Every structure is written in structure tokens, then in C-alpha cells.
Amino acid sequence: MQSAVLLKIKSLESTFTTSEYEISQFVTEHPDFVIANTITTLAKKINTSEASINRFCKKIGFKGFNKFKIALAQSTTQFEKLNQEDIDDSNLLEYITADYQKMAVNTCALLDEKTIEEAAATIVLSRKIFLISIYPTSFICDEFAFKLRQIGLEVTHLKEPLEAQLSISNMTSDSLLIAVVPSIVTKDIIPFLANVKKNNIKTMLLSSNDNPKIDNLIDIKMITPDHVMANNSLTLSNTPMISLIFDIIYATILRDNRALRQRKLSSDTIINSFQAADSSRYEW
Numbered sequence: 001m002q003s004a005v006l007l008k009i010k011s012l013e014s015t016f017t018t019s020e021y022e023i024s025q026f027v028t029e030h031p032d033f034v035i036a037n038t039i040t041t042l043a044k045k046i047n048t049s050e051a052s053i054n055r056f057c058k059k060i061g062f063k064g065f066n067k068f069k070i071a072l073a074q075s076t077t078q079f080e081k082l083n084q085e086d087i088d089d090s091n092l093l094e095y096i097t098a099d100y101q102k103m104a105v106n107t108c109a110l111l112d113e114k115t116i117e118e119a120a121a122t123i124v125l126s127r128k129i130f131l132i133s134i135y136p137t138s139f140i141c142d143e144f145a146f147k148l149r150q151i152g153l154e155v156t157h158l159k160e161p162l163e164a165q166l167s168i169s170n171m172t173s174d175s176l177l178i179a180v181v182p183s184i185v186t187k188d189i190i191p192f193l194a195n196v197k198k199n200n201i202k203t204m205l206l207s208s209n210d211n212p213k214i215d216n217l218i219d220i221k222m223i224t225p226d227h228v229m230a231n232n233s234l235t236l237s238n239t240p241m242i243s244l245i246f247d248i249i250y251a252t253i254l255r256d257n258r259a260l261r262q263r264k265l266s267s268d269t270i271i272n273s274f275q276a277a278d279s280s281r282y283e284w
């Protein structure tokens with residue numbers, strides 16, 4: 001696994017200009033040099049301008065070179081600590097937990113606050129929300145749909161390709177489609193997104209696979225690190241990372257909307273009362 005910031009750079013590679021790509025390659029190959037030197041020294045080393053470096057830093061989500069350099073240093077240090085931990089690979093409890101910890105760090109690195117806030121605002125403002133999932137992401141989507149219903153939002157969860165196709169006629173310009181798929185090359189997902197886009201419906205994608213070819217079909221895109229990058233790729237799942245993103249979006253919704261936060265508290269009170277009633281049946 002790469003450090004979180006370097007992974008973020010890698011995920012945005014397809015959007016870079018020639019100059020930005022050259023900067024990204026140098027940063028990826030020589031992070032220690034970048035951390036240890038000034039923007040002036042770096043510009044001379046890469047044979048580019050300081051302005052180009054600052055534009056590159058802003059494109060990947062930082063206000064400028066200094067903020068980027070600090071994040072890179074922190075990310076690299078954190079990654080080294082994770083790698084240097086004395087994990088006994090025969091102890092599966094420690095070994096797999098360490099893998100998930102690294103994936104969580106990298107997932108957060110691929111996100112930015114602006115995208116999360118846009119996702120949260122779009123969800124709240126949508127009249128109807130359609131969640132389309134492909135196994136095994138359906139379990140995570142069931143939970144997220146339940147959470148959104150708790151705060152009074154109208155959510156339809158689509159689990160079958162035919163069901164999804166038929167639902168397009170029920171979507172309007174004030175609807176939101178959230179597609180949660182392991183890969184955007186999953187059979188039929190691109191034609192489906194194209195049909196949705198024709199109706200001017202807002203779309204959000206969560207996937208572990210990115211492809212610039214679908215950028216014109218998606219309004220909001222969030223990518224998680226693929227579990228195949230982990231040591232235990234045969235046993236690990238991407239779904240906890242999708243759940244992490246959903247929780248961050250949900251927390252943002254509740255943070256920014258007092259009325260919805262109160263609805264959530266009211267829903268929790270009702271749920272807790274039902275749980276208490278059920279448990280009393282088994283008390284002797």
C-alpha cells in the first residue's frame with residue numbers, strides 16, 4: 001500500500017495536465033525530497049514553475065504547497081508507523097485488523113471535505129433518492145437507506161438490474177441516484193447510468209474502480225481503495241470502506257441540519273423503546 005496522500009494523487013492521475021502529471025510522478029517517486037525542500041527548490045528540480053506546483057496542490061485538494069507538504073509528511077510518517085508495527089502474520093486478528101486500518105486511512109485520503117459536503121447537501125435536497133447496489137454492496141445500502149428514512153427522506157433501494165431499469169421512469173430531475181458498485185465495469189452499469197443521465201437526474205457513484213470515461217455520467221464520485229491492494233486480499237472486503245463513507249456523509253447531514261438531527265434523535269427514541277419492550281419479554 002502507498003501512503004494516503006500518494007494514493008490520492010494516483011487516483012487523480014487521469015485528470016492531470018502534462019505538467020501536473022510530471023509533478024505527480026516526481027512527488028510519487030521522491031516524497032522525501034518534496035518534504036525536505038522548498039517550493040523553489042522543487043520547481044528547479046522538476047524544471048517547472050512555482051505557480052504550476054501550487055496549482056497542482058490545489059487540484060488534489062490542498063490550499064497550497066506548504067499545506068500539501070505537511071499532509072504528505074504526516075501521511076508518510078503514519079504509513080511508515082503502520083508498516084513498522086510488529087504484526088505477527090500468524091495472528092489473523094492483528095494481521096487483518098492492520099489491513100483494514102490501512103484501507104481506512106487510504107479511504108479518507110481519497111475523500112475531500114468539499115465532495116462530502118456536496119454529497120450531503122444533494123441527498124437532503126433530493127425529493128426522491130434511489131439506491132442501486134450490486135451484491136455484496138446491497139447489505140451496506142440497506143443500512144444507509146434505513147438511516148436516511150430515519151430522518152424522513154424517501155429512499156428506494158434497487159437490487160436487481162431489471163428493477164433498476166424500470167425505476168428510471170419514476171425518477172425526475174429532483175431525484176438522486178446513488179450507485180454503489182464494486183466496479184464501474186460491472187455488467188450493464190454504464191448503459192444504465194447513461195440512461196439515467198439522459199433524464200437530467202443527479203447521480204452519485206461509490207466504487208473501488210475509477211474510470212475517467214464515466215465522468216460525464218456522474219455528478220459526484222467517491223472512490224475507495226480496492227481490497228486487492230491489501231495483504232489479505234482473499235479475505236478482505238471493500239464494504240467496510242463504503243460504510244465508512246456513508247457514515248461520514250450521514251454525520252455531515254446531521255451536523256449541518258438541526259431539524260434532521262432532531263428527527264434522528266426522535267427515531268432513536270422510538271427504536272430504543274421497541275428494543276426495551278422486546279427485551280422485557282425475556283426477563284424472568
